[in-house]
Amino acid sequence: xxxxxxxxxxxxxxxxxxxxxxxxxxxxxxxxxxxxxxxxxxxxxxxxxxxxxxxxxxxxxxxxxxxxxxxxxxxxxxxxxxxxxxxxxxxxxxxxxxxxxxxxxxxxxxxxxxxxxxxxxxxxxxxxxxxxxxxxxxxxxxxxxxxxxxxxxxxxxxxxxxxxxxxxxxxxxxxxxxxxxxxxxxxxxxxxxxxxxxxxxxxxxxxxxxxxxxxxxxxxxxxxxxxxxxxxxxxxxxxxxxxxxxxxxxxxxxxxxxxxxxxxxxxxxxxxxxxxxxxxxxxxxxxxxxxxxxxxxxxxxxxxxxxxxxxxxxxxxxxxxxxxxxxxxxxxxxxxxxxxxxxxxxxxxxxxxxxxxxxxx
Numbered sequence: 001x002x003x004x005x006x007x008x009x010x011x012x013x014x015x016x017x018x019x020x021x022x023x024x025x026x027x028x029x030x031x032x033x034x035x036x037x038x039x040x041x042x043x044x045x046x047x048x049x050x051x052x053x054x055x056x057x058x059x060x061x062x063x064x065x066x067x068x069x070x071x072x073x074x075x076x077x078x079x080x081x082x083x084x085x086x087x088x089x090x091x092x093x094x095x096x097x098x099x100x101x102x103x104x105x106x107x108x109x110x111x112x113x114x115x116x117x118x119x120x121x122x123x124x125x126x127x128x129x130x131x132x133x134x135x136x137x138x139x140x141x142x143x144x145x146x147x148x149x150x151x152x153x154x155x156x157x158x159x160x161x162x163x164x165x166x167x168x169x170x171x172x173x174x175x176x177x178x179x180x181x182x183x184x185x186x187x188x189x190x191x192x193x194x195x196x197x198x199x200x201x202x203x204x205x206x207x208x209x210x211x212x213x214x215x216x217x218x219x220x221x222x223x224x225x226x227x228x229x230x231x232x233x234x235x236x237x238x239x240x241x242x243x244x245x246x247x248x249x250x251x252x253x254x255x256x257x258x259x260x261x262x263x264x265x266x267x268x269x270x271x272x273x274x275x276x277x278x279x280x281x282x283x284x285x286x287x288x289x290x291x292x293x294x295x296x297x298x299x300x301x302x303x304x305x306x307x308x309x310x311x312x313x314x315x316x317x318x319x320x321x322x323x324x325x326x327x328x329x330x331x332x333x334x335x336x337x338x339x340x341x342x343x344x345x346x347x348x349x350x351x352x353x354x355x356x357x358x359x360x361x
Contacts, residue, residue, distance in 0.1 A: 007117035009035060018128065019126050026171075035076045076108050083106075083107035096338045110164055143158070148176040154350050220237060228277070242260050282359070303315070315344075
């Protein structure tokens with residue numbers, strides 16, 4: 001009987017490496033693929049751990065050799081430039097805070113890789129994300145949180161629809177990070193205890209300010225820091241260098257702590273306020289994706305998460321005009337940030353999500 005082929009996105013880290021090992025053990029015909037995303041890190045130091053670095057490609061190849069599976073490099077630099085890097089710049093230029101990893105997952109690591117994998121005769125693609133996919137009796141695929149809630153990465157996968165979920169395998173969703181490293185050691189994988197990278201892969205030295213100054217100098221236009229009444233309290237070096245909720249680095253003196261509450265692109269101003277003014281009772285979101293069909297004919301109570309690593313909060317979502325949803329929280333939430341994603345859950349199931357447009361104060 002012919003084995004089903006699965007293409008594993010191998011970044012050179014322990015998670016994707018173990019995913020390949022587990023799927024091979026389960027009887028799949030495993031093919032390892034490392035995606036070349038950006039040229040920015042080709043001259044990075046040899047100890048650089050980002051997914052674009054040459055050392056990470058070498059690590060992925062070494063793991064493939066240990067497992068005895070084929071390994072290929074696929075060039076996604078052109079679509080990555082349009083879908084991720086250009087998006088990254090444009091969001092900052094419009095006073096929003098981008099999430100390039102979610103954009104990469106959506107357009108490159110899943111949609112793009114799935115399309116290319118079919119050319120290799122693959123039925124599935126797989127990654128090392130800590131989340132789960134199951135198949136209900138009604139034929140619906142459900143994206144669920146990883147069992148290790150401290151490591152759960154379902155937030156960054158909300159963009160997947162039924163067509164994509166049917167062709168994705170996430171073998172690490174039932175494990176903890178500790179178990180992953182232990183199993184990787186048992187499989188004799190050379191990356192079992194490789195440190196994790198938290199950097200944006202295409203930003204050299206993880207210095208996004210220098211990167212913006214070099215690539216988009218128009219984003220570095222100085223302006224005023226003002227309070228909500230419009231009083232000038234200081235100056236800023238460019239609104240792209242600030243984000244909602246920020247306190248440090250404002251360079252202004254005040255009788256009480258002040259935080260960034262808004263970025264006004266029309267007047268090139270950074271608006272600050274007190275700790276209470278950083279909270280919002282709701283938001284609007286667009287560019288929505290639903291992992292499965294749901295009805296929003298009436299308000300729906302869900303758990304909503306406004307950033308990775310933050311706990312979800314009870315909220316009511318209501319369909320609005322032009323494909324937007326209105327979200328009202330049961331308790332005000334801190335630092336609701338336009339440009340970031342909001343993801344909706346029922347229990348541990350991802351319903352979908354979208355991009356935050358503006359706060360409702």
